Amino acid sequence: MKRARNFSAGPAILPESVLEIVQKEMLSYRDSGMSVMEMSHRSSLFENIIEEAEQLLRELMGIPEGYKVLFLQGGASLQFAMAPMNLVKTGKVGYINTGSWAKKAISEAKILGVPHIDVLASSEGDGFTHIPEIPAVDEAYDYIHITTNNTIEGTAFQTIPRFVNAPIVADMSSNILSNLYDVNDFGLIYAGAQKNIGPAGLTIVIVKEDLIQTEKTLPSMLDYRTHIKNDSLYNTPPSFAIYVAKLVFEWLKDLGGVTEMVRQNEEKAGLLYRTIEESSIFTSPIAVDSRSITNIPFVTGDKDLDAKFVKEATNAGFLNLKGHRSVGGMRASIYNAFPYEGVKELTEFMKAFEAKEGKFK
Amino acid sequence: MKRARNFSAGPAILPESVLEIVQKEMLSYRDSGMSVMEMSHRSSLFENIIEEAEQLLRELMGIPEGYKVLFLQGGASLQFAMAPMNLVKTGKVGYINTGSWAKKAISEAKILGVPHIDVLASSEGDGFTHIPEIPAVDEAYDYIHITTNNTIEGTAFQTIPRFVNAPIVADMSSNILSNLYDVNDFGLIYAGAQKNIGPAGLTIVIVKEDLIQTEKTLPSMLDYRTHIKNDSLYNTPPSFAIYVAKLVFEWLKDLGGVTEMVRQNEEKAGLLYRTIEESSIFTSPIAVDSRSITNIPFVTGDKDLDAKFVKEATNAGFLNLKGHRSVGGMRASIYNAFPYEGVKELTEFMKAFEAKEGKFK
Ligand SMILES: Cc1ncc(COP(=O)(O)O)c(C=O)c1O
Ligand SMILES: Cc1ncc(COP(=O)(O)O)c(C=O)c1O
Numbered sequence: 001m002k003r004a005r006n007f008s009a010g011p012a013i014l015p016e017s018v019l020e021i022v023q024k025e026m027l028s029y030r031d032s033g034m035s036v037m038e039m040s041h042r043s044s045l046f047e048n049i050i051e052e053a054e055q056l057l058r059e060l061m062g063i064p065e066g067y068k069v070l071f072l073q074g075g076a077s078l079q080f081a082m083a084p085m086n087l088v089k090t091g092k093v094g095y096i097n098t099g100s101w102a103k104k105a106i107s108e109a110k111i112l113g114v115p116h117i118d119v120l121a122s123s124e125g126d127g128f129t130h131i132p133e134i135p136a137v138d139e140a141y142d143y144i145h146i147t148t149n150n151t152i153e154g155t156a157f158q159t160i161p162r163f164v165n166a167p168i169v170a171d172m173s174s175n176i177l178s179n180l181y182d183v184n185d186f187g188l189i190y191a192g193a194q195k196n197i198g199p200a201g202l203t204i205v206i207v208k209e210d211l212i213q214t215e216k217t218l219p220s221m222l223d224y225r226t227h228i229k230n231d232s233l234y235n236t237p238p239s240f241a242i243y244v245a246k247l248v249f250e251w252l253k254d255l256g257g258v259t260e261m262v263r264q265n266e267e268k269a270g271l272l273y274r275t276i277e278e279s280s281i282f283t284s285p286i287a288v289d290s291r292s293i294t295n296i297p298f299v300t301g302d303k304d305l306d307a308k309f310v311k312e313a314t315n316a317g318f319l320n321l322k323g324h325r326s327v328g329g330m331r332a333s334i335y336n337a338f339p340y341e342g343v344k345e346l347t348e349f350m351k352a353f354e355a356k357e358g359k360f361k
Numbered sequence: 362m363k364r365a366r367n368f369s370a371g372p373a374i375l376p377e378s379v380l381e382i383v384q385k386e387m388l389s390y391r392d393s394g395m396s397v398m399e400m401s402h403r404s405s406l407f408e409n410i411i412e413e414a415e416q417l418l419r420e421l422m423g424i425p426e427g428y429k430v431l432f433l434q435g436g437a438s439l440q441f442a443m444a445p446m447n448l449v450k451t452g453k454v455g456y457i458n459t460g461s462w463a464k465k466a467i468s469e470a471k472i473l474g475v476p477h478i479d480v481l482a483s484s485e486g487d488g489f490t491h492i493p494e495i496p497a498v499d500e501a502y503d504y505i506h507i508t509t510n511n512t513i514e515g516t517a518f519q520t521i522p523r524f525v526n527a528p529i530v531a532d533m534s535s536n537i538l539s540n541l542y543d544v545n546d547f548g549l550i551y552a553g554a555q556k557n558i559g560p561a562g563l564t565i566v567i568v569k570e571d572l573i574q575t576e577k578t579l580p581s582m583l584d585y586r587t588h589i590k591n592d593s594l595y596n597t598p599p600s601f602a603i604y605v606a607k608l609v610f611e612w613l614k615d616l617g618g619v620t621e622m623v624r625q626n627e628e629k630a631g632l633l634y635r636t637i638e639e640s641s642i643f644t645s646p647i648a649v650d651s652r653s654i655t656n657i658p659f660v661t662g663d664k665d666l667d668a669k670f671v672k673e674a675t676n677a678g679f680l681n682l683k684g685h686r687s688v689g690g691m692r693a694s695i696y697n698a699f700p701y702e703g704v705k706e707l708t709e710f711m712k713a714f715e716a717k718e719g720k721f722k
């Protein structure tokens with residue numbers, strides 16, 4: 001059984017050793033005679049799993065006391081609405097517009113009728129090819145929302161801004177656990193699991209408890225307080241996805257944690273960016289100081305040649321390299337579980353393609 | 362590897378043959394070199410899976426044209442809120458109060474501020490031990506909500522009521538595909554997958570499209586129209602759970618569909634109810650004309666003896682027989698995937714327990 005070189009932006013590649021454990025435990029988790037999929041979420045077996053998952057994530061990210069960790073459903077897309085529903089107090093919020101997902105977050109705040117929405121910085125005019133300069137903001141905001149890594153465009157915040165009177169809400173879907181951030185810099189972090197953590201259908205929320213608005217009455221499932229009070233077991237959680245996440249956290253801890261992961265990710269990304277720089281046919285559309293280490297777009301500048309590259313790469317076993325339909329070209333998503341050798345093989349394939357096609361430039 | 366006799370009310374036992382396929386395909390689905398967990402939800406491989414899942418469910422339940430099938434997240438608990446959000450037009454809704462889950466559904470409608478909520482029938486005064494008589498209702502309601510099977514209490518609607526001027530919204534979480542109902546009798550059906558369908562984290566919604574209210578602006582993720590328009594792929598769906606559901610649907614179809622399943626379920630339930638009837642120490646708290654075939658509570662009338670039974674049963678490998686904390690006693694959940702032999706073994710264990718303990722009565 002040959003494993004693919006899977007560059008999917010999400011759901012994305014998982015560590016092979018994790019899949020092997022899942023496979024082994026599929027019909028009987030630790031001699032229980034049950035798959036984790038079949039276990040009551042009220043059983044001590046499952047409670048141990050979810051508690052270990054939380055402890056491991058706390059350790060890996062250095063999550064301080066006062067922050068709650070929630071295992072929810074609905075994806076980051078539901079958090080676009082839940083964050084304002086739970087955090088808006090005065091009605092004044094700020095957003096930094098760095099890409100398609102940031103725009104969706106803004107649009108959901110508008111749908112909810114949040115009275116005052118300021119877009120404090122945007123790189124939309126430049127096609128989102130860089131992270132815009134973030135102004136100093138003294139005014140009070142209920143929160144200011146950022147997207148730490150822009151999955152589609154391939155940019156990432158290299159440092160997290162600080163605002164005197166506003167906590168930061170961060171969509172960290174595509175670089176949670178693959179960049180090193182200090183949780184203290186955030187009021188709320190959310191991320192769909194399907195890139196760096198596990199199967200789709202699990203959403204991680206890390207929230208500073210004292211920020212949660214307590215005056216409003218919200219539908220129970222949309223109220224962070226419900227899930228805090230019930231340790232993410234108010235209703236049936238996505239238990240199998242939580243189990244896989246726990247295994248991924250163990251894998252990551254064994255490897256050396258986020259610091260080691262960042263080292264590996266920078267090595268992988270460095271190799272790919274270098275190949276792009278040295279190439280005469282491939283270029284990166286992204287400003288050097290804004291580049292993501294997890295999602296790396298590149299283009300030839302010629303749509304037909306892009307398509308040809310994607311097709312030949314696919315035939316050679318490099319899957320899901322086609323750029324998002326909104327930007328075109330190519331994009332290699334190389335999250336934590338993507339191995340260095342896979343990137344190396346891709347760069348060799350790129351060089352061979354260039355040698356073959358370069359003459360047409 | 363011995364498989365447990367797992368009577369969990371949910372997440373619940375799955376067909377062993379399905380788990381074996383999942384196990385086999387864990388590192389490479391159909392020679393793709395990827396686990397289904399790792400597949401882009403925009404890939405043709407996954408699109409085939411979700412389309413097949415929908416087609417199979419349509420076939421198994423006889424879902425007519427005009428009804429949409431959605432694969433969502435959030436559990437039945439989120440539907441307690443989404444159903445009123447999407448269906449309320451005039452503001453007048455009815456509920457039938459048959460148990461703890463029905464009460465939660467009512468409570469979420471209240472939280473949303475639905476202006477006029479009529480509880481049209483209730484068996485709460487009798488401890489929910491039967492399905493109440495349903496009055497004829499001529500008045501118009503945006504919908505009348507029922508819980509077809511009351512998981513905790515062990516009752517089920519034997520026939521679905523018809524109301525002249527109100528569509529029925531049904532929480533079918535614990536008997537979808539294990540009782541035979543006619544989808545035409547409903548305006549909306551919803552069910553968490555974790556009992557009869559697959560892993561937790563997937564919610565099935567079957568909705569008659571022309572009932573959806575179109576004047577309101579709802580958060581995108583909470584709006585049925587979003588998911589209809591995008592064939593359940595507006596955002597990343599719980600793709601792995603959908604894959605397992607598809608395998609369960611195939612298993613069910615191969616077995617002979619819902620009709621055959623009902624026959625098997627009635628056989629299993631019949632054996633257990635008969636054993637309870639014939640027993641001098643166990644009784645069923647549930648009225649004969651209201652009994653569920655999927656969730657079967659029984660009691661000795663003596664808390665200590667109940668506890669002793671549960672303990673000895675657990676030691677003998679009959680897991681999760683403890684009744685819900687709100688009702689006590691025992692409960693055997695025997696969904697589609699629970700095998701007849703397991704029920705037979707349980708009844709033999711009950712008889713042996715009775716022979717041993719009967720003298721203390
Ligand atoms: C940065 C970012 N935000 C939000 C989303 C949407 O996530 P979900 O599909 O879990 O709703 C994605 C998905 O790719 C993303 O990359
Ligand atoms: C009838 C019924 N409705 C609703 C629920 C809640 O479902 P979920 O945990 O998926 O939100 C359950 C769960 O057991 C149930 O049995």
Ligand SMILES: [Mg+2]
Pocket residue numbers: 054231
């Ligand atoms: Mg906790």
Ligand SMILES: [Mg+2]
Pocket residue numbers: 276277278279280281282283284
């Ligand atoms: Mg170049």
Ligand SMILES: [Mg+2]
Pocket residue numbers: 415592
């Ligand atoms: Mg469809």
Ligand SMILES: [Mg+2]
Pocket residue numbers: 637638639640641642643644645
């Ligand atoms: Mg009896």
